[in-house]
Amino acid sequence: MALTQHDLLRLLESLRSADGLALVREVAERLLQELIEAEATTKIGAEWGEHTDVRTTWRNGHREKTMTMQAGALELAIPKLPAGSFFPSLLERRRRIDQALYAVITQDGGREVVGVMVGDSETEVFWAQFLRSLRERGLSGVRLVIFDSHSGLVEAIRKIMLGVTWQRCRVHFVHNVFAVIPKGSAEMVAATIRTVFAQPTANAVRAQLDTVADMLGRQFPKVRAMLLEGKEELTAFADFPHQHWRKVQSTNPLERLNREIKRRTDVVQVFPNPPAVLRLATAVLAELHDEWIAFPRRYLSNESMNALYPDAPTVLPATSDD
Incomplete structure (x- = not known):
């Protein structure tokens, strides 16, 4: 017009x-x-x-x-x-208002959603505010944070959650690798990197990462640099019980929650303000949280959690996903 x-x-x-x-x-x-x-x-x-x-x-x-x-x-x-x-x-x-979502695995191997916040962008300021709110509500004793290497989140974790171990999501890392290699090489490179996460011991995991970096580095020097630079964060999972490895190598469980929120918000499409988004997201997460609590299927088994918390009180047996 x-x-x-x-x-x-x-x-x-x-x-x-x-x-x-x-x-x-x-x-x-x-x-x-x-x-x-x-x-x-x-x-x-x-x-x-x-x-x-x-x-x-x-x-x-x-x-x-x-x-x-x-x-x-x-x-x-x-x-x-x-x-x-x-x-x-x-x-x-x-159109999408960024959401901060924090789901945790509790000391008894269960899962809980402990916080959600809505903001205009995923900046360090936004993530720092969210993490401080969790800490002020009593979140403590965090052993491992699984993240997607978003710069704002990384800087906020460094400042707010001192001393915590970081695990970089292997799925997001491979997607980052795809950006620096030809499309036709993607399947081969991804399969080679996956061998790092298939090793039986922590020492073997880290040795395989060095081997893979050298192998791929002959053709893709940028991939070699990415692997070696991110080695500590990519292999942090290996210092935890072996039964946990498959479930703490990526943010996939959190992505499933995000997909459910996205499915519900896509129905509405346009929200009048951030509080409207927060109300819907909170309602969706409350439903999922209640399902986790109602059905005693632990995400991680008692035996594997006892290796992390040997002095913790005994928890009654329940079905486990391990």
């Missing part, structure tokens, strides 16, 4: 009186709104009030959408359609 002469004059007047970030916000807000309306016109097949043979639906008002940028909050209006749905592709990458 092109700006009319009247709209142009109003915009010019507002820009004259604005300065600094206010000027940036004014221009960005107007530009984004025009692009949103243009995309809606393409989907509908007609301009406002225009009758065409290719029209598929019509506008039915707008819904408000606040978009947060470094320059400030932009107030946008998303066209509503009576038939079908519409969300601007321009905003698609910003």
Whole structure:
């Protein structure tokens, strides 16, 4: 939808009186709104009030959408359609509000969701605030943190959870490796790296990583550097009971929780504000948490947990996933 002469004059007047970030916000807000309306016109097949043979639906008002940028909050209006749905592709990458989710394996081998928080980005500040909130609520004695090497999370863990052992997710690491090798070599490289995690002892795990780094380094020197640089974090699992290895090498259990949240939030698509996202995510996690508690199927067995906590009270037997 092109700006009319009247709209142009109003915009010019507002820009004259604005300065600094206010000027940036004014221009960005107007530009984004025009692009949103243009995309809606393409989907509908007609301009406002225009009758065409290719029209598929019509506008039915707008819904408000606040978009947060470094320059400030932009107030946008998303066209509503009576038939079908519409969300601007321009905003698609910003639609997901990042969620911090922390699930733990308890001392008796069970699983619990101990916290969830919603924010605009996964920065160090965001993660530090989340981790501090867990600590203030009494979280302590953490032995191992499994993470995806997100820079903001890494820095926050270093500052908030001093002395904890880190395990870098093997799945995310392999995906990072794919970014520096030809697509045709991906299967071979992934299979070679997987041999590191199939060794029977801690010494064998670390020796195999060195061997794999040398093997792949002949053709892919960047992969060799990544393996050697991340050796300590990739092999941290090997210092824990062997029965735990398969379950603490990656963030896969947490990813399953995230997929369930995503499945439920995709139904809603657009949330009016962060608290609305938090309410839905919390409800989903509460359901999953209750399932873990209601069905006594421990994630890790008593015997394997006793190796970590030999002085812990005896826990009644229960079915285990080990």
